[in-house]
Amino acid sequence: MADLSSAPDAHVSVLAAEVVQALAPPLAATSDSILVDATTGLGGHTLRLLEAATPGLTVLLDRDTDALALAKERLNSAPCPLHFVHAPFSAIASELAAVDIETVTAIVADLGVSSIQLDRVERGFSFRGDAALDMRMDPSRGETAADVLADIQVPELTSILAKYGNEPDARRIAGAIVKMRPTTTAALADIVTNAMTGRQRRKLGLRIHPATRTFQALRIHVNDELGELQRLLADAPSLLAVGGRLGIITFHSLEDRRVKHRFRELSAPPQLPPHLPILESERPRPKFSLPSEFARGVTPSTAELDANPRSRSARLRVLQRDLP
Ligand SMILES: C[S@@+](CC[C@H](N)C(=O)[O-])C[C@H]1O[C@@H](n2cnc3c(N)ncnc32)[C@H](O)[C@@H]1O
Known part of the structure; x- marks a missing residue:
């Protein structure tokens, strides 16, 4: 072949x-x-x-x-x-x-x-680039990540971020997301970066984007992985x-x-x-x-x-x- x-x-x-x-x-x-x-x-x-x-x-x-x-x-x-x-x-x-x-x-x-899926910005999986916050592996069915964030409450989002993303700042990040209810990848990435404590951001260093764990957690939830x-x-x-x-x-x-x-x-x-x-x-x-x-x-x-x-x-x- x-x-x-x-x-x-x-x-x-x-x-x-x-x-x-x-x-x-x-x-x-x-x-x-x-x-x-x-x-x-x-x-x-x-x-x-x-x-x-x-x-x-x-x-x-x-x-x-x-x-x-x-x-x-x-x-x-x-x-x-x-x-x-x-x-x-x-x-x-x-x-x-x-x-x-x-x-x-x-x-x-x-x-x-x-x-x-990650590289095609329009699929909405990545914080690199701006697009509608979709994240569905099958775009023909189910709720997008933006749909999920439109009416989720802080305790449930905290638990998703902690469980699927091992996010130590889950509660703080969930609070900021629910306040703004973002609909695009860039808006979500900004909210997470601003909500994270300086200590957590320094721990991640330059190698890992502050929003990595939040994006992973939401993707796992949206696709019921x-x-x-x-x-x-x-x-x-x-x-x-x-x-x-x-x-x-x-x-x-x-x-x-x-x-x-x-x-x-x-x-x-x-x-x-x-x-x-x-x-x-x-x-x-x-x-x-x-x-x-x-x-x-x-x-x-x-x-x-x-x-x-x-x-x-x-x-x-x-x-x-x-x-x-
Ligand atoms: C890591 S990639 C696979 C790459 C592939 N093994 C290769 O070498 O090219 C994962 C693929 O699985 C699909 N996928 C993930 N979860 C799935 C599921 N529950 N049912 C069917 N396909 C799924 C994704 O859409 C994606 O295309």
Whole structure:
């Protein structure tokens, strides 16, 4: 396939070599394997996987139609059929059922926003530039960030900023936002910068914009990112065929904690009453395991961190479906 990694809209895929290491072997094992990219973005992970293995079919989901259009172009010489789906990954089970797919070989989910969404000022995700305060990954539905700020009260906004942004000045910033109820990215960035204490601003230094945590928190809230993840974690494991793998890349400890707990729960031996008289060989085994090289999750190498600072909080965890 043509190398499009330097195309103008290129998004650098995080932990791409590790995703290939985790998911290419089961995809290469049979000619009728199925790959699902739950967060297509610019198709970077799919592109890398299709260089290493040729599945029988690849299904690509994204809730952003701009991303799907770009990925379609980028993957136009893919070596297998592609099926693009405009849907949130919380609907993964029903979207696959709609095309008569019961089980799949590999699912990759690379959470969060793409650099395209951040870089396109008009999408309203970024404090760099001025635009309507939108932040929806799917601009065709749901409330914008401006809609949310139009009638939210201080306690709820404080809790969003503290929980999703780890913002130490949450209460003070929430108070200032509610007073002004901004509708543009530049107005929000100014309000946050002015509301933050000098001490907090100095702590952030010049490297991090004072509004970074507020923008992240609002984005997570507007797109219900934790609810989406919860539903993916509930449904995706049972879609795996035996030997199939699910790889999830998170960028936030709130997300990683959920993935870690769910994967541990699924791979733990079923609990039996103590002293039950059964042979070790009869003991029921879990249906899932954590491949040993990914058991604790993997983080980017120093080389990747140097080349792509956006990868700094990324962690990949992998779950495998085993023989019953
Ligand atoms: C980090 S980017 C993916 C980049 C991609 N892996 C690549 O290498 O080009 C995340 C993408 O997932 C999409 N996304 C985030 N949450 C989603 C959800 N709940 N359902 C479907 N797509 C989602 C975003 O719209 C965005 O395009």
